[in-house]
Amino acid sequence: MHSVLYLIITFFAIGGHYLLMNAEFLFVVHIIVYAGAIMVLFLYVIMLLNLNQESEPHKSTVLKFAATICGGLLLLILVAAFKGADQLPAAATEHTVGYVKSLGMVLFTEYLLPFEITSVLLLAAMVGAVMLGKPERLNKG
Structure with a gap:
């Protein structure tokens, strides 16, 4: 947990x-x-x-110590790598990158056909899940 x-x-x-x-x-x-x-x-x-916890195998103290040392060394290497790194350049100069409006414009202009095919596929899967989940009716007659 x-x-x-x-x-x-x-x-x-x-x-x-x-x-x-x-x-x-x-x-x-x-x-x-x-x-x-x-x-x-x-x-x-x-x-x-x-x-x-009773069903899990118990780890020895040596393995716990080795894992702690390996984790500490990894942390040390990452800190050293980031300390030596230069300032990262700006990802994009355009300020509309990542906004919902620009994403929607691209989605509904350039990728309209794949978007619609995906929506029909998801609709079919939803209808199929509802039909499979419904209990069968007994024919009384």
């Missing part, structure tokens, strides 16, 4: 990168889809499996 909660924090951190790139729409979709829907599925599977 703790890992799932930390994964949600990670998703928010990734969403923060979208905000830094002026992609507010991607941020909102990322949070709704991943931190919302996907994490609910993860929690459902974890609860369905009913894992407990």
Whole structure:
């Protein structure tokens, strides 16, 4: 359960990168889809499996110590790499990159046919799921 909660924090951190790139729409979709829907599925599977600490094999102290040393070395390498990196150039000079209006314009002009095909495919999948989920009616006659 703790890992799932930390994964949600990670998703928010990734969403923060979208905000830094002026992609507010991607941020909102990322949070709704991943931190919302996907994490609910993860929690459902974890609860369905009913894992407990007694069934997990115990790790030795040497393995825990080695993992801590490896994690610390990785952190040290990342800090050294970022310290030596130069200032990153601006991603784009245009200020409309990542906004919903510009995304909608591109989606409904250049990619209209794939967008419509996807919408029909999703509609067919939704109708199929409803039809499969309905109980069969008994013929009384």
